[in-house]
Each structure stands twice: as C-alpha cells, then as structure tokens.
Amino acid sequence: xxxxxxxxxxxxxxxxxxCAVVGEMSQDGSLNIIGLxxxxxRGVRKGEIADAPAAEEDVxxxxxxxxxxxxxxxxxxxxxxTGGHIRGFNNRGVHHIASADRExxxxxxxxxxxNAKTINLPAQNHVxxxxxxxxxxxxxxxxxxxxxxxxxxxxxxxxxxxxxxNRLQNAIRIVKGLQLEVEDIVFxxxxxxxxxxxxxxxxxxxxxxxxxxxxxxxVLYANGIIKHTGxxxxxxxxxxxxxxYGLKISLGRAERxxxxxxxxxxxxxxxxxxxxxxxESGMPVKIxxxxxxxxxxxxxxxEVFMLIGQDLEHAGMLDYLRAGVFLCGGGARIPQVAKLAxxxxxxxxxxxxxxxxxxxxxxxxxxxxxxxxxxxKYGSFQxxxxxxxxxxxxxxxxxxLFRGDRR
Amino acid sequence: xxxxxxxxxxxxxATIPFRVFGVGNAGANVVEQAIAAxxxxxxxxxxxxxxxxxxxxxxxxxxxxxxxxxxxxxxxGDPERGRAIAKENSARLQEMCEGVxxxxxxxxxxxxxxxxxxxxxxxxxxxxxxxxxxFGILPFECEGSxxxxxxxxxxxxxxxxxxxxxxxxxxxALAAIDANTSLVDTFRNTNQVIGDLVRAACRFLAAQGVxxxxxxxxxxxxxxxxxxxxLATAEAAGADRAAEALSRLLQHPMLGxxxxxxxxxxxxxxxxxxxxxxxxxxxxxxxxxxxLCPGVPVVMGAGIxxxxxxxxxxxxxxxxxxxxPAEEELPCIARNLIxxxxxxxxxxxxxxxxxxxEAEARPKSRFVPPAxxxxxxxxxxxFARQTSPSKIRKAGGPKLRQGQLPLEIVSRGRxxxxxxxxxxxxxxxxxxxxxxxVVLN
Numbered sequence: 001x002x003x004x005x006x007x008x009x010x011x012x013x014x015x016x017x018x019c020a021v022v023g024e025m026s027q028d029g030s031l032n033i034i035g036l037x038x039x040x041x042r043g044v045r046k047g048e049i050a051d052a053p054a055a056e057e058d059v060x061x062x063x064x065x066x067x068x069x070x071x072x073x074x075x076x077x078x079x080x081x082t083g084g085h086i087r088g089f090n091n092r093g094v095h096h097i098a099s100a101d102r103e104x105x106x107x108x109x110x111x112x113x114x115n116a117k118t119i120n121l122p123a124q125n126h127v128x129x130x131x132x133x134x135x136x137x138x139x140x141x142x143x144x145x146x147x148x149x150x151x152x153x154x155x156x157x158x159x160x161x162x163x164x165x166n167r168l169q170n171a172i173r174i175v176k177g178l179q180l181e182v183e184d185i186v187f188x189x190x191x192x193x194x195x196x197x198x199x200x201x202x203x204x205x206x207x208x209x210x211x212x213x214x215x216x217x218x219v220l221y222a223n224g225i226i227k228h229t230g231x232x233x234x235x236x237x238x239x240x241x242x243x244x245y246g247l248k249i250s251l252g253r254a255e256r257x258x259x260x261x262x263x264x265x266x267x268x269x270x271x272x273x274x275x276x277x278x279x280e281s282g283m284p285v286k287i288x289x290x291x292x293x294x295x296x297x298x299x300x301x302x303e304v305f306m307l308i309g310q311d312l313e314h315a316g317m318l319d320y321l322r323a324g325v326f327l328c329g330g331g332a333r334i335p336q337v338a339k340l341a342x343x344x345x346x347x348x349x350x351x352x353x354x355x356x357x358x359x360x361x362x363x364x365x366x367x368x369x370x371x372x373x374x375x376x377k378y379g380s381f382q383x384x385x386x387x388x389x390x391x392x393x394x395x396x397x398x399x400x401l402f403r404g405d406r407r
Numbered sequence: 408x409x410x411x412x413x414x415x416x417x418x419x420x421a422t423i424p425f426r427v428f429g430v431g432n433a434g435a436n437v438v439e440q441a442i443a444a445x446x447x448x449x450x451x452x453x454x455x456x457x458x459x460x461x462x463x464x465x466x467x468x469x470x471x472x473x474x475x476x477x478x479x480x481x482x483x484g485d486p487e488r489g490r491a492i493a494k495e496n497s498a499r500l501q502e503m504c505e506g507v508x509x510x511x512x513x514x515x516x517x518x519x520x521x522x523x524x525x526x527x528x529x530x531x532x533x534x535x536x537x538x539x540x541x542f543g544i545l546p547f548e549c550e551g552s553x554x555x556x557x558x559x560x561x562x563x564x565x566x567x568x569x570x571x572x573x574x575x576x577x578x579x580a581l582a583a584i585d586a587n588t589s590l591v592d593t594f595r596n597t598n599q600v601i602g603d604l605v606r607a608a609c610r611f612l613a614a615q616g617v618x619x620x621x622x623x624x625x626x627x628x629x630x631x632x633x634x635x636x637x638l639a640t641a642e643a644a645g646a647d648r649a650a651e652a653l654s655r656l657l658q659h660p661m662l663g664x665x666x667x668x669x670x671x672x673x674x675x676x677x678x679x680x681x682x683x684x685x686x687x688x689x690x691x692x693x694x695x696x697x698x699l700c701p702g703v704p705v706v707m708g709a710g711i712x713x714x715x716x717x718x719x720x721x722x723x724x725x726x727x728x729x730x731x732p733a734e735e736e737l738p739c740i741a742r743n744l745i746x747x748x749x750x751x752x753x754x755x756x757x758x759x760x761x762x763x764x765e766a767e768a769r770p771k772s773r774f775v776p777p778a779x780x781x782x783x784x785x786x787x788x789x790f791a792r793q794t795s796p797s798k799i800r801k802a803g804g805p806k807l808r809q810g811q812l813p814l815e816i817v818s819r820g821r822x823x824x825x826x827x828x829x830x831x832x833x834x835x836x837x838x839x840x841x842x843x844x845v846v847l848n
Contacts, residue, residue, distance in 0.1 A: 045825040084828060233828040234835055241820045242838035246847065251821055292847045299839040307830065 010375025015214025033359025035070025076181035088229030189217030191374030211331025433515025482519025489523020614710025
C-alpha cells in the first residue's frame with residue numbers, strides 16, 4: 001500500500017535515550033508523524049558511542065517499538081549525529097565570470113558552490129553538512145539566486161559542519177549492523193532547528209539550543225540562513241553528576257532528585273527546605289538541602305548558557321537574534337530554565353514546540369523529540385529533491401523517446 | 408535655580424570644620440605633599456605604626472600606633488593586625504575626631520596599616536559624630552593580585568562604614584607618565600594629584616554656599632546613586648578660567664576620560680571662587696558638563712571663599728555605575744563591582760572600551776567567586792591566637808602564615824572514562840560550583 005519512499009524515519013542515538021520517529025510523506029508533500037519508538041540509552045556518553053553492544057540493543061528496541069506503532073517496516077533511517085568533535089564554520093568560495101556578456105549562468109553557480117565546498121580539512125575529518133548561505137555578486141550581499149544577473153565576480157558563503165570520521169562511523173556501524181540503511185547523517189542541532197523554527201523566525205534571527213543528556217547543540221539562524229553552529233559536550237548528565245558529587249548521593253538518586261525537585265533558579269523559599277530520600281522500604285536514608293540542590297543545578301545551567309553566549313558574542317552574532325532563543329531537548333523540561341536563559345541572554349526565551357508538522361500530538365508537544373522530528377523533516381526535504389530529480393529524468397527520457405534520438 | 412542661602416549643616420556645630428587623617432605610609436606621604444602645597448598643618452593628623460616615618464612628617468598631630476602585639480615590627484602587610492592595633496587605640500582615635508565636622512581619611516589600601524586601620528578610624532570618627540569622607544588609594548595592578556584583592560576587600564569595608572568613599576586607583580596615574588619617569592617621580596606625581604584632591608575638598612567645605620547645595624549635601628546625594636565614586640578637581644585663573652578649569656577637570660587622571668561621565672549614575676559639580684565669581688561662568692561650566700552626560704542626574708553647588716583671589720576651583724564627584732548601597736549587603740556581587748574602571752588604564756583602546764561596556768550591561772549574570780569572609784569575632788579570635796605569646800614560640804617574630812594550595816581531588820564520577828570536556832583550559836566535567844569556589848554550608 002505504501003510507497004516505501006514515502007516513509008521517512010529519523011533515528012537519534014542520544015545519551016539518555018534512543019528515539020526513532022516515523023513520518024509519512026503524502027503525495028502532495030505534506031508530512032505526518034505516525035509512529036514513535038524510544039528506549040533508554042545505556043551505551044552512549046556525551047553523545048558518542050561508548051558501549052557498542054548495549055547501544056545496538058537499545059537502537060533495536062526503539063526501532064521495533066516504532067515499527068509496531070506505525071505499522072510499517074523500517075528499511076532506512078536518517079541518523080542524527082552529535083559529539084564534542086563536531087565543529088561548524090563559515091567558508092567562502094569565489095568564481096570569476098569568464099563569459100563576454102558577464103551574465104551569471106547556472107554553470108557559474110555550480111562552480112562557485114564547488115569552490116566553497118573545497119575545504120582544507122585534516123584527512124580524518126568528514127564534512128557532515130555544507131549548507132549554502134547567500135551569494136555575493138561583485139561584493140553585493142544577500143542575493144538568493146544570482147542566475148541571470150550581471151557581474152564579474154560571484155561569491156558564495158557556505159556553513160560547513162564537520163566531524164571526526166571514525167567517531168561518526170561508530171554510530172553508522174551500529175545502525176548498519178541491524179540491517180538498516182543509513183540514508184544520510186544529520187547534525188542533531190540542525191535537525192532540532194528544522195523542527196522548531198518557522199521560516200519567519202529563521203528570517204528574523206533565532207537561536208535554537210538543544211540541551212540534551214550528554215551534549216548541548218546550538219544553531220543560529222539569521223536572515224533565513226544558518227549563520228553559526230556549535231556544540232558543547234555538556235548536558236543533563238553533568239547536572240546529575242554535579243548533584244551526585246555535591247550532595248554525596250548515588251547517580252541514580254541524583255537523576256531522580258533532578259527530575260522531581262530540580263529547578264533552574266534558586267528562590268527565597270528554598271532556603272532551609274529539605275528533601276528526605278527514602279530507601280525502598282520507606283526508611284529515610286538521607287536529608288538533602290533543596291537550596292544546595294538548586295544552587296548546584298543553577299550554576300551548571302547558567303554556565304552552559306554563558307558559554308554559548310560567549311561563543312556567539314565572539315562570533316558577533318548576538319545582535320542578529322530578533323526572534324529570540326528557543327530551547328528543546330530534555331533540559332528544556334527543567335522548571336524555570338527559560339527564565340534563567342532569559343537572564344543570561346537578555347532576550348525572550350521560549351520552550352520550542354515542533355509545530356511545523358502534523359501528527360502525533362503527544363510527540364510533537366515534547367521538547368525531547370524535537371531532534372527526531374527534525375530528522376524526519378530533513379529526510380522529507382531530501383526525498384522531495386530526489387523525487388523532483390526522478391520526475392525530471394523521466395520527462396527527459398520520454399522526450400528523447402518521442403523525438404526519436406535514442407542512444 | 409534660585410540663589411538661596413546655604414542650608415545649615417544638620418550635624419551639631421563643630422568647633423573644627425575638618426581634619427585630614429593620613430593613615431599608613433601612603434596616607435602620610437599624601438598629607439605631607441598636601442601640607443607642602445599649602446594645606447594648614449594644624450588641620451592634619453598622621454597615624455602610622457612606624458615611629459620613624461612619623462617623625463619626618465610635618466603634620467601637627469601624630470599618633471604612633473604602638474602595640475605589644477607587634478614587638479616593634481610593622482604590620483607585615485596583614486590587615487588583621489592593623490585592625491587589632493587600631494582597636495587597641497580606638498579611644499585615642501575617637502578623641503582625635505572629637506568635635507570635628509568632617510573627617511577625611513586618606514589610606515593606601517592593600518597593605519597592613521592602611522587597609523586595617525582606616526576602617527577602624529572611620530568607625531571611631533563616626534562614633535565621635537563626624538561626617539567621614541574616605542580616600543582609598545588602590546595599588547598599581549603590577550603590585551600583584553594578592554595586594555589588589557586585599558585592597559578591594561579594604562575598599563568594600565570602607566565603603567560600608569564611611570559616608571563617602573572616593574577610590575583613587577594608582578593605575579590611572581600610569582596614563583599620565585612617560586617611559587622615562589622614575590619610580591620615585593611616579594609616586595610623587597600620584598601623591599601630588601591626590602594631595603590636590605584633598606586640598607580642593609577642604610576648600611569646598613570651607614566655602615560659603617551661595618547657590619545650590621553645600622559640599623556635604625552633594626556627597627550624601629551622590630552616594631544614594633552608587634557607592635563607587637570618582638573625584639576630580641581643577642583650578643584655573645585668568646579671563647577664561649571657567650573653560651580652562653573644565654578642560655583640566657575632564658583630563659584629570661582619576662576621572663578616566665570625559666566619556667566616563669556618560670555612564671555615570673549621578674554627577675555632582677562643586678564650584679568655588681573668590682567673590683568675583685560670575686553667573687556666566689557657573690552657567691557655562693554647568694552647560695558643558697550637562698552636555699557631556701545627557702540623561703544623568705546632575706546636582707551642583709557654588710560657593711565663595713574670601714581669600715581665593717582670582718582662582719576658580721571646580722570639582723566633579725562622579726558616581727560610577729556599580730554597587731548601589733542596597734547591594735552592599737551582598738559582598739559577592741559588590742566585590743566585583745568596585746574594581747577600578749579599566750578604561751582609564753587603557754584609555755583610547757577600543758577593545759577595552761567595548762569589553763567594559765559589556766561587563767556593565769549585565770553585571771548580574773557574571774558570577775564572581777566570593778572570597779572567604781570571616782565574621783568579626785572570628786577574625787579577632789584568629790588574630791589573638793596567632794599573636795598571643797604562645798607556649799611554642801615565645802621568642803619568635805610574627806608568625807608567617809603558610810598558604811595552602813587547593814589540592815582536593817575531584818572525582819569525575821560518571822565521566823571518569825570519557826574524553827574530558829576542556830574549554831579554555833578548564834575541565835568542564837568538574838562541577839561548576841567546585842570550580843567557582845561556591846561554598847555549600
């Protein structure tokens with residue numbers, strides 16, 4: 001019944017959970033989320049595979065769950081990648097127009113893009129994305145498509161996201177080991193931003209911060225294009241670890257305390273408040289000061305936001321943000337985290353919702369699933385491009401047939 | 408602004424209008440310089456632990472702070488010793504401040520005597536009913552972070568006790584010297600600058616107010632806006648004396664450039680001259696200053712001194728953005744704000760300008776680790792334990808305190824086996840509160 005190409009699956013192997021999102025693309029190109037599978041992740045640290053067999057099992061669980069829910073067979077996935085080794089930077093390609101009439105042709109545009117993508121990277125590095133930004137014709141900025149314009153020199157900026165090939169391969173190998181095809185790898189931060197932002201917000205300038213379990217990715221859009229990406233190998237795990245160290249409790253307990261009593265801000269009422277940790281039998285084991293708990297959390301979260309802020313400030317990007325900051329990932333669930341971020345960035349901060357596509361309401365509302373949904377959306381763009389190419393190819397062939405110039 | 412007679416000082420009439428106290432070596436040098444430049448020796452007093460340096464000073468009233476605690480040695484750069492000695496002599500200090508209207512306390516912060524004794528002296532003067540204006544001389548940045556840190560702590564303490572603290576960073580004087588200036592000359596220059604400030608402040612006090620507010624009231628008003636204060640004064644004579652005084656004021660090293668006025672919280676202007684002071688002159692001065700700081704509240708006072716002759720003396724008291732008096736309750740926040748303005752040190756460097764402007768834009772989010780602070784009793788207790796003739800070392804000199812390196816090994820817990828997240832040399836896997844030194848009590 002289903003055309004296999006219309007099913008798009010996004011797989012995110014995160015530090016705290018593995019999540020597979022199944023989307024269906026209808027004939028008219030609209031996207032619908034029909035299934036979701038998730039599993040606790042055990043084999044990942046800071047966004048990278050640390051224990052391959054455990055990770056493989058978790059991925060299988062998530063995929064099976066998603067298959068059951070969507071009632072489809074999953075053959076290929078769009079895989080989200082992350083990790084501290086991933087870097088983003090802007091690169092510029094230049095091309096001189098040789099033709100006598102100085103008109104920029106399609107071929108010139110292809111050439112300049114090729115030039116921009118030629119990047120001098122170490123051999124072990126692999127380019128994950130090379131995203132086209134604006135063209136410049138004779139130094140005139142902000143041109144979307146220069147074909148047909150007159151000029152002597154055309155330039156283009158690309159935003160390049162690259163990472164260590166071996167470390168990227170680790171995740172791909174796990175998926176391949178389950179007899180699944182990897183259609184493409186996608187930087188998690190990019191996927192989240194695709195899920196959260198509307199075109200208008202991208203135009204105005206927005207920052208998406210995906211505060212995950214092991215890593216925090218951030219992507220900045222301005223004038224409709226990606227201007228800056230970054231990744232910090234810091235996340236919810238660090239918050240739990242800080243709590244475990246500071247309150248002298250086990251990691252599991254710290255995790256539970258974080259979820260139940262965590263808060264991004266320390267308020268006056270917290271002073272002197274305590275939480276009693278009970279053992280399985282209900283006996284009180286330890287009394288924890290709520291103020292300390294929240295102070296430890298607050299300092300860590302503030303630091304993460306400040307590191308992002310400093311990076312953006314260094315890149316001179318803070319002034320581009322007119323739509324504000326959007327938070328997603330598990331960290332966005334921490335109470336008052338938006339308020340803390342507002343204090344650091346001094347601009348409106350909202351918890352992002354994946355409201356640009358339709359489907360399972362329960363999945364779209366959750367900030368944790370933004371990456372998975374974004375992966376499906378990325379997949380749908382790719383699929384659409386492929387379809388268009390295929391259609392064009394068919395038309396050409398038919399045309400040839402009728403004209404009779406068979407090869 | 409209508410001319411009005413000066414409002415009477417709310418404090419009980421004092422027999423001596425003001426007295427200048429120089430505390431420690433730096434304070435004594437400044438007082439010496441001021442006396443040489445024309446300040447009456449009778450209104451000056453000098454306090455020091457070192458009797459020899461006091462003997463060389465020409466101030467009328469001198470007090471050697473002697474104590475069995477020191478055994479003839481100095482404070483050894485330890486403010487706690489200075490404080491304890493001042494406490495011992497507090498009765499005499501208070502006696503010296505008795506019946507004085509305004510007490511000026513000049514101290515070089517960062518050492519033992521200035522940092523320790525000055526806050527005590529301020530307390531005694533307050534107890535005697537005087538208004539206290541403290542001049543805190545901050546060390547050069549090259550004198551080391553420990554000395555600077557101690558100076559900042561002293562600054563904070565003075566700010567909490569005195570009516571007004573004018574901070575005078577020595578670093579600002581660096582802008583005014585060239586490569587050939589010797590060390591001795593540099594200090595002579597800064598002493599002269601500071602001495603001039605003190606003399607001008609005395610003159611403002613002595614003047615009979617004819618317009619606006621008296622100097623004391625100006626100080627109180629400005630203090631309400633911010634407790635970080637800068638003072639600049641200038642003198643000029645001749646036909647164009649108002650314009651000349653203004654240009655000298657704006658170039659004053661302690662002001663840190665005319666642009667700093669723009670960011671001020673409040674500005675007070677004081678103008679003092681002989682009976683020939685013209686309304687046009689006052690008007691021109693105020694006009695120019697108000698143009699320089701649009702949107703900043705400006706208060707002014709003009710006074711007449713009979714013996715001033717042709718000279719016009721103008722002063723600018725600028726409340727720097729920084730701690731409001733309410734914030735003083737939070738030492739960890741206040742402490743990072745009393746750091747002298749870095750702009751003055753590197754005037755003309757655009758980067759510094761931008762950096763500091765940014766730092767002011769969101770001071771709350773910049774966290775500064777609080778220095779360990781001890782309650783007063785605890786400090787005394789520690790000090791007594793250290794200096795009391797103990798059983799172990801009876802004949803030994805003052806005991807040296809040995810510092811301890813923070814060698815606590817923080818386990819990386821969950822991230823023990825993963826690649827560490829290093830950012831600018833900091834291991835971010837270590838809990839933030841540990842790296843920032845936040846104490847969970």
